[in-house]
Amino acid sequence: MSNQKLAERVERQFKNNLPAQVTTILGRERDVDAVHKLLLREEVRLLTLSGPGGVGKTRLSLRIAAGLVEDFDTICFVPLAAIHDPSLLPNTIAQALDIKESPDQTLLQRLKEILRPHQLLLILDNFEQIAAAASLLSELLAACPALKLVVTGRSALHLYGEHEYRVQPLALPDLANLPEVAQLGEIPAVSLFVERAQAARSDFALTETNAAAVAEICVRLDGLPLALELAAARVKLLPPQALLNRLVGGYGYNSLQLLTGGPLNNPSRQQTLTNLLDWSYNLLNPAEQKLFRQMAVFVGGCTLPAVETVCRSEGEAKVAVLMRAESLIDKNLVKQVELRDAEPRLLLLETVREYALSYLTEAEAEGLADSTWLRHCRYFTELAETAEPELTSAKQAEWLVLLEQDHHNFRAAMKWALENDQAELMLRLSGAVWRFWYTRGYYTEGRNWLETALSRFSQVGGELRAKVLIGAGVLAHAQSDNRRAKAAFEESLELFRAASLKGRIAIALNNLGAIAVTEGEFERAFDLHSQSLELRRELGDKYGIASSLSNLGAAAISLNDYRRALPYLEESLEIRRELGDTWGVALSLNNLGAATVSLKDYPKAFTYHQQSLAIRRGLGDKWGMAVSLANMAQVAFFLGNQDEAYDLGRESLVLRQELDDKLGIAVALEIFARLATFQKEAELAARLLGAAASLRDKFNLPLEPYDTEDYEQLLATIKTGLSRRAFELAWEEGRGLSQAQAIGLTREVKRPQTVLPDAPAPETPATTEEKPAATLPVEIPAPASPRKAAKQAFGGLTDRERNVALLVAQGKSNRLIAQELFVSERTVEKHVENILSKLQFISRAQIAAWSVEKGLARNLSSEPV
Structure with missing residues (x-):
C-alpha cells in the first residue's frame, strides 16, 4: 500500500450520524446504565439488544449511543429495516460511513482495511430479517480490534463472543395496590402513556377519576411502548375508561383494531401493532407459525408440559415441540418466566396472544382451532382432577400456588366447554376446581361457573352432577346464601344415596350439619355430624374424620358444652397435623380459640387465633384470614388492646367486603359497635348494631348461643347511654342502611391511638342509668405484645x-x-x-x-x- 493511501486511511475521520430524538425516552434508566457499563468493558465487542417488536430497542440503542460519544472516535447508526438481502450488509454499512467501493477490493475487504485503526461503535438496527449475514459481523470484529457492534433485533445472533441484553416492556402498576396519583404517574408505563396522551390532547391529565383506567390500560397492553403510544393517541376522542372498554372487547372492538394510526414519520411497520406483528410472524417458518397460533389458547401463560401436550401433533416427539418453543422464545414472540424450583412458564404478551388467536381462528377450515382447544380443555381438566385430592394433603400450599398460576387457563377451558356443549368436561373441571375457589376466596366467580354448569347441563345426573352441587353449596354457604346451599346439599345427598356412595353421603351430611349450625339448629347439627363421623370412621377416611370431629366440637360449643367440645377439637387437630392438612389445622386451631374464649381464657385464645391466621395467610385463604382477624379483634378488645382490635377488625372487614360474606360483615359491624361503645359513642354504636341486625335477619344468620350473653350486655350498655327514643331512632336508622352505607359508617369510629388499660370485662353489664364509663378492668394479665x-x-x-x-x-x-x-x-x-x-x-x-x-x-x- 502506498504511503499516500496509508496516510489517507489514518487521517480519515468519520462523522457521528445519530438521528436526533423527537421525544424523550422514559423508564429506561436502569437499562441505559446497564448497557453503558457493558459496552465499556474491553471484552464486550458484540452486544445484541433483543426483545419483542415495539419494545423500544431502537430508541434505547440511540439513547445509549448518545451517552458514549466521548468514548468512541465515531458512532454510526446503520438502519437495516429496508434490507432483506444478507449480501447487502457491507454495502449498507459502507453507505452509512460514506465509504466508496474500490476496483481492486471487495467492499468487505475495504471496510476491514479502513475501520481497523478506529475506535468505532456501529449500531446495526433491525438485524432480524438479514440474520444470515451474522457471520460477516464475526469477520469484521476479527479484522478490526477496536470495533464494537450493537445489534438490535428480535433474537440473539448466536455468535461466539456475543453478549445479549433482553429489553423488557416497561414496568407496570399493581392493579391490586394502586398508589396515589402522583406516585402512579412515576411508574414507567403510566408515565409514557400520560406523556403521549398529552401530546394528542394538551389538557389530558392523570386524575383520581381516570387513574385506575389508565393503570389497567397499561397492564392490558403489557407495558409495550409502541402499544401504549398508539393507545394514548386515542384519548383525543376516547377518555381512558371508554378506551379501556374497547380494548377489552367492548362495543365489538378488539385491541388490534384500536392500536393503529401511528405517526406518519414512523416506519410503516410501527404505524399499527398488526403491521409490527406481521413483520415478526412472517420471519417464522411454517412449523413455528403453527405453534405460535396454537399457543394463543393459553391465557396467562402455561408450562412447557402443557405446550407439549396441547400443541403436539399425533406421533410427534416432544423434543420437536420443545425446539420450536425455544425458537419462539429466542425470537421474543414468547416470553419465558423463571420460577424457582418449578417449571418455567411460557407467556405470550396479551396483544401478541390476540394477534395469534386471530390466525388460529383463520385456521378453522383445517380444524386446528377446535382440536387445539379440545386438547387444552382436556389437559386442564386432568390437571384439576390431579390437584383435587392434593388440596387436602400436606402439599396443599404448593398446589394452591400451581392452580393460581393457571387460573386463567381454567377459565378459558370452561368458557370453551360451555360454548361447545362439552358437558362432561365442564362438569368434571368445575367439580374438581371448586375447592381452590373456596380456599382462595373466589366465591362469586366460582358460584357463577358452577351454577351455569348445573343449569346448562341439567340433563346430566349421577356423581358428576352431585360433585358440582357440593361445590355450589359450599360457596353459597360461604356467602350466607343458606337457602341455595341447603337445596344443593340435599340434592347431592339424594344422588349419592342413589349411587350408594358412603364417602360422598358423609360429605353431604357434614355439609347439611354446617347449614344447621348457621341456622341455629344446633341439636340437628350435632346429629348430622355424628352420622357423618360414623360413616367416615367405618371407611377409615382420616381427612373426613378430622372434619366431622371439628364440626362436632363446633356444635358442642354452640350448645354451650365447652368441656365436651375440647376433646373433639383436640383429636381433630392431632389427625390434621398427622395428615399435613394445614388448611384443616388452621380451622381446628380457630375452633379451639373459640372454645377457650367461651372459657374466658383470652391469652390462650389469642394465641390459637394468631397461629390460625398465620397458616391462612400462607395459604392465601381469604375467608379464613377474615375469620381469624375478626376473632383476634374481639379477643384483643377483651384484653384491653383497643387499637389492635380496631386494626384487626378493619382488615377483616375489607376481606369480608371483598368476599361479600354477609355473616362476616355483620360480625365486623358488631366489632365496630363495641369499639364505638367503648369510646362513649352510644348513638353510633346503636346504628352499627341495627345495621348488623338487619343483615342477620335478612339472611337468617342468628347469633350463636355463646355470643348471646355478651351481645345482650353490649346492647344494655348502649341503651344506658341513650334515651329510649334516641336508641330506637338510631337503631332503625342503622337497619335502614344499605350494606355499603353500613360499612361506610364504620369509618366514623375513631381509631384509638394507644392501648387503653381499662377495657370492660365482657361478662359484666353496666348497671348505672348514666352513659357508662369504661371503669371495670379485666382481671387477667395481658399477653406479651403480639x-x-x-x-x-x-x-x-x-x-x-x-x-x-x-x-x-x-x-x-x-x-x-x-x-x-x-x-x-x-x-x-x-x-x-x-x-x-x-x-x-x-x-x-x-x-x-x-x-x-x-x-x-x-x-x-x-x-x-
Missing part, C-alpha cells in the same frame, strides 16, 4: 422478613417480590439472606417448606366437606 410474640414464634424474623418468606413460598422471584413490596431487588436479596441466616437454611425450598409448616404459606367455623 408483635413480639410473633417474632419469637417465627425464628426471630421481622414482619417484613415473614412477608418475604411467604412470597418465597408462593414461588415468586426476588424481582416479583420487589415489585409487590415496592422495594429494590437488592433489598429483597438482603431479606432472603437474613432469613437463611436466622433459620440456618441453605435454600429457598427450605424457606418455602418452613413457611407452610409455620402457616405463613366467623367466630366459630363449621366447615363444609
Whole structure:
C-alpha cells in the first residue's frame, strides 16, 4: 500500500450520524446504565439488544449511543429495516460511513482495511430479517480490534463472543395496590402513556377519576411502548375508561383494531401493532407459525408440559415441540418466566396472544382451532382432577400456588366447554376446581361457573352432577346464601344415596350439619355430624374424620358444652397435623380459640387465633384470614388492646367486603359497635348494631348461643347511654342502611391511638342509668405484645422478613417480590439472606417448606366437606 493511501486511511475521520430524538425516552434508566457499563468493558465487542417488536430497542440503542460519544472516535447508526438481502450488509454499512467501493477490493475487504485503526461503535438496527449475514459481523470484529457492534433485533445472533441484553416492556402498576396519583404517574408505563396522551390532547391529565383506567390500560397492553403510544393517541376522542372498554372487547372492538394510526414519520411497520406483528410472524417458518397460533389458547401463560401436550401433533416427539418453543422464545414472540424450583412458564404478551388467536381462528377450515382447544380443555381438566385430592394433603400450599398460576387457563377451558356443549368436561373441571375457589376466596366467580354448569347441563345426573352441587353449596354457604346451599346439599345427598356412595353421603351430611349450625339448629347439627363421623370412621377416611370431629366440637360449643367440645377439637387437630392438612389445622386451631374464649381464657385464645391466621395467610385463604382477624379483634378488645382490635377488625372487614360474606360483615359491624361503645359513642354504636341486625335477619344468620350473653350486655350498655327514643331512632336508622352505607359508617369510629388499660370485662353489664364509663378492668394479665410474640414464634424474623418468606413460598422471584413490596431487588436479596441466616437454611425450598409448616404459606367455623 502506498504511503499516500496509508496516510489517507489514518487521517480519515468519520462523522457521528445519530438521528436526533423527537421525544424523550422514559423508564429506561436502569437499562441505559446497564448497557453503558457493558459496552465499556474491553471484552464486550458484540452486544445484541433483543426483545419483542415495539419494545423500544431502537430508541434505547440511540439513547445509549448518545451517552458514549466521548468514548468512541465515531458512532454510526446503520438502519437495516429496508434490507432483506444478507449480501447487502457491507454495502449498507459502507453507505452509512460514506465509504466508496474500490476496483481492486471487495467492499468487505475495504471496510476491514479502513475501520481497523478506529475506535468505532456501529449500531446495526433491525438485524432480524438479514440474520444470515451474522457471520460477516464475526469477520469484521476479527479484522478490526477496536470495533464494537450493537445489534438490535428480535433474537440473539448466536455468535461466539456475543453478549445479549433482553429489553423488557416497561414496568407496570399493581392493579391490586394502586398508589396515589402522583406516585402512579412515576411508574414507567403510566408515565409514557400520560406523556403521549398529552401530546394528542394538551389538557389530558392523570386524575383520581381516570387513574385506575389508565393503570389497567397499561397492564392490558403489557407495558409495550409502541402499544401504549398508539393507545394514548386515542384519548383525543376516547377518555381512558371508554378506551379501556374497547380494548377489552367492548362495543365489538378488539385491541388490534384500536392500536393503529401511528405517526406518519414512523416506519410503516410501527404505524399499527398488526403491521409490527406481521413483520415478526412472517420471519417464522411454517412449523413455528403453527405453534405460535396454537399457543394463543393459553391465557396467562402455561408450562412447557402443557405446550407439549396441547400443541403436539399425533406421533410427534416432544423434543420437536420443545425446539420450536425455544425458537419462539429466542425470537421474543414468547416470553419465558423463571420460577424457582418449578417449571418455567411460557407467556405470550396479551396483544401478541390476540394477534395469534386471530390466525388460529383463520385456521378453522383445517380444524386446528377446535382440536387445539379440545386438547387444552382436556389437559386442564386432568390437571384439576390431579390437584383435587392434593388440596387436602400436606402439599396443599404448593398446589394452591400451581392452580393460581393457571387460573386463567381454567377459565378459558370452561368458557370453551360451555360454548361447545362439552358437558362432561365442564362438569368434571368445575367439580374438581371448586375447592381452590373456596380456599382462595373466589366465591362469586366460582358460584357463577358452577351454577351455569348445573343449569346448562341439567340433563346430566349421577356423581358428576352431585360433585358440582357440593361445590355450589359450599360457596353459597360461604356467602350466607343458606337457602341455595341447603337445596344443593340435599340434592347431592339424594344422588349419592342413589349411587350408594358412603364417602360422598358423609360429605353431604357434614355439609347439611354446617347449614344447621348457621341456622341455629344446633341439636340437628350435632346429629348430622355424628352420622357423618360414623360413616367416615367405618371407611377409615382420616381427612373426613378430622372434619366431622371439628364440626362436632363446633356444635358442642354452640350448645354451650365447652368441656365436651375440647376433646373433639383436640383429636381433630392431632389427625390434621398427622395428615399435613394445614388448611384443616388452621380451622381446628380457630375452633379451639373459640372454645377457650367461651372459657374466658383470652391469652390462650389469642394465641390459637394468631397461629390460625398465620397458616391462612400462607395459604392465601381469604375467608379464613377474615375469620381469624375478626376473632383476634374481639379477643384483643377483651384484653384491653383497643387499637389492635380496631386494626384487626378493619382488615377483616375489607376481606369480608371483598368476599361479600354477609355473616362476616355483620360480625365486623358488631366489632365496630363495641369499639364505638367503648369510646362513649352510644348513638353510633346503636346504628352499627341495627345495621348488623338487619343483615342477620335478612339472611337468617342468628347469633350463636355463646355470643348471646355478651351481645345482650353490649346492647344494655348502649341503651344506658341513650334515651329510649334516641336508641330506637338510631337503631332503625342503622337497619335502614344499605350494606355499603353500613360499612361506610364504620369509618366514623375513631381509631384509638394507644392501648387503653381499662377495657370492660365482657361478662359484666353496666348497671348505672348514666352513659357508662369504661371503669371495670379485666382481671387477667395481658399477653406479651403480639408483635413480639410473633417474632419469637417465627425464628426471630421481622414482619417484613415473614412477608418475604411467604412470597418465597408462593414461588415468586426476588424481582416479583420487589415489585409487590415496592422495594429494590437488592433489598429483597438482603431479606432472603437474613432469613437463611436466622433459620440456618441453605435454600429457598427450605424457606418455602418452613413457611407452610409455620402457616405463613366467623367466630366459630363449621366447615363444609
